[in-house]
Amino acid sequence: MKIKSFLAKPFAHYIYKGIRKGMTTAVADQENILKELLKIGKATEFGKDHHLQEVNVHEEYVQAVPVRDYEQFKPYIEKIKEGKHNVLWKGLPIYLAKTSGTTSGVKYIPISKESIDNHINTARNALLCYIAESGNTTFTDGKMIFLSGSPELERIGGIPTGRLSGIVNHHVPSYLRANQLPSYETNCIDDWETKLDKIVGETLDQDMTLISGIPPWAQMYFDRLMEKTGKKIKEIFPNFSVLVHGGVNFEPYRTRLLESIGGKVATIETFPASEGFMAFQDSQDAEGLLLNTNSGIFFEFVPANEVFNANPTRLTLKDVKVGENYALLINSNAGLWGYNIGDTVKFVSTNPYRLVVTGRIKHFISAFGEHVIGEEVEQSLIKAAEEEGVHITEFTVAPMITQGKGKSYHEWFIEFENKPANLDRFAQKVDVNLRNKNIYYNDLITGNILLPLHIRPVKKHGFIDYMKSIGKLGGQNKVPRLSNDRNIASALEKYVE
Template sequence: MSVKTFGAKLFAKVIKSQINKWANNPVETQQKVFKQLVNTAKETKFGKDHQFNKISNHKDFIDQVPIRDYEALKPYVDEVTKGEENILWPGKPLYFAKTSGTTSGAKYIPLTKESMPTHISGARNAILNYIAETGKANFVSGKMIFLQGSPEMEEKNGIKLGRLSGIVAHYVPSYLQKNRLPSWETNCIEDWETKVDAIVEETLPENMSVFSGIPSWLQMYFERLVEKTGKKVGEIFPDFDLLIYGGVNFEPYRTKFDSLIGRKIDSIELFPASEGFFAYQDKQNQPGMLLRLDAGIFYEFIKTEEFFEENPIRLTIGEVEKDVNYVMIISTNAGLWAYNLGDTVMFTSVKPYRVIVSGRIKHFTSAFGEHVIAKEVEYAMKKAVKEHGIEISEFTVAPQTNPPEGLPYHEWLIEFEGEPKNLDIFAQSLDKYLQEQNSYYLDLISGKILKPLVITSVKKNGFQEYMKSIGKLGGQNKIPRLSNERKIADALHQQL
């Protein structure tokens, strides 16, 4: 056993003990975070505007602080980006994580000296928790890679800004620097396809043990490795032991990854975002990710079916239930207050609190009142792919409300690795599994309001070409699983 492996195991035991302490006291932990956040920010402009000095409990907070998305919080963020101090959080942020916005264009998410360490500890603790659970630590002596954005940063009124993954690259601990790939120069390449080719060249001669990134972009990298060598990834790198991923549900990709790698390996799912590092998989044999309740984030949850009501009920951690879809609302030590992240989650466990990401509150299909969400289409795809023994690269779903003839329907645009022997039978399987998940959809099909779903095959690399065409190839960008309009669907049809 190497010194590094031995040290990792000892450190893992310490961290695991700390995790157990807060995970076993969830309500008390969240109450402590809540008080710290409000007390720390009461002299900021936001704190004064919302009378933080009069807030002593969650009810007071609800009365004083309405739910906001980025667009609603933007007037405060604009003051911060101008260099003003003490607006959302004491002082100035260390960084802005620049992300793609909607109506606001680019979004600038503040990262403070209090919040930045929680992004680093989230990834670290996910790995250490895995070591503590499994006893496996040999991978720490091999080379590790995280497919990420460029670490180069700009500056805005004295505050550095960049992509979150690029900012995090500046915080890789010294004991991992020699193990980490790609090189700084390769990481700075902006063109994603050029970057992936460079990463292939850098990693092929190395003893790679850990790969991490968004599944769709890891898949692209693995495909390039297989194309270049004619070998499975697990054969190219015999010490490849651990896959770390986040950003989207992995299940639709699992069959394809098993094929590319050529053998089963352990994996860790993460739930990171520019706004916070929220959760990580803490058990190999149980679904869901452990929600980080001690990381400077106070959580509120609203049932998705109530979210668009005038005064939806805002629940705290002790009030949530399993198997219910919630919109997750956060208040953080980066100065986000009752902030609608846009993600929907479902608890798979409440002892401890584990979540899965079930979708986006803005990403759904409900052109006919069915309100189909990402979790449901991903479940249907997982079951159908397994039943038919096929592989897919990517997919998205959109409504077709005005077909040239016949009833409207859901269109599934799928990039297959090899089409099913009978596409119609595969479509029937998908439709059956979606009906199992969503009773409204079942009723619409049964009542002849909709006809069963229709599959459109997307050409190889069609999704990559679409992302490239809108300037979002690579990095942390990902295809929405479904939408309520046809912008993506129509763009993909233009390739046919």
């Protein structure tokens, strides 16, 4: 046993013990975080605008601070970009995380001296929980790859600015730096396919033990390795034992990824965002991700059906219920207040507080009043794929609106790894699954308002070609599962078989 893996186990147990203790104090920890945020926030420009000096409890906070998305926060962000201090949080942010918004174009999310630990330590804690539970420390002695954006940073208003994954790259602990791949130079390459070839070249003869990345981009890495060698990933990297993933729901990618790996590995799911690291998988045996209740973020939860209301209900942790769909709001020590991050979540446990991500608020289809969400389409497709022995590479869904009753339908663009033997039968199964999950969709079908869904097979690498065409190939970019318009669907037409 090498020194790194020898030391990892006691450290993991120490951290894990603290996390277990935090499970029992989550509600109290959340209340304390709100008090601390208000104490500092009242002296900021935002705090003065919203009279935070008069706020002491959550009920008063709800009255003082409305729910906002990025567009509504933008005037404050613009002042920070001009170099102004004490706008949303004390001083200046130490970074601005640059991220692509679905409606806002490029977004700039502040990261403060106080909030950076949330991003760094949560990723660490996910691995330490795995070590404490499994006893596996050998992966810490091998090479680790983090498929991420470029670590090169620009300056805006004197503040270092770049992709979150690139920012975090600068904070990899020194004891892991020697294990980290790819090289800094390769990580700085902007063109994803050029970068991917370099990554393959740098890792092919290494003892890779941990691989981390968004599932579709991890799959591209695996595909490129298999094309080059003709071997499964575990044949290339026999000591590969941990796959860390996040950014999108893992389930649609699980079967193909694990088949590509060709052997047993542990998978650790995370829920990071530029706005904060929300949750992480703390156990291989329990469903859901442990909410990060003591890491500088005060969470609020809005019932999903109220999210577009002028004054929605805003629940705290003690009020949430298992099985309900909530829009997630955060208030953080980076200076985000009543901030709607755009994700919906559902608790699978309140002792401890574990949740699953169910979709994006703006990614839904309700062109006919059905309000179909990401969780429903993913589960409907996965069930049919399992029954038919079909592997899915990527997919997205959009409404097809035509004139005349009973002629419109949902159009599914699916890239298959292996096509169903009978596409019509497969489409029927997906449609039945979705009807069973969404009563409104079922009513529209039975009422002859909608036709059953149509599937358009996308050619091999079609989604990759599409992402390349819009300059979003690689990094943290992903294809939306659903759209309530035809923008993505129209662009995908040229990639249909």
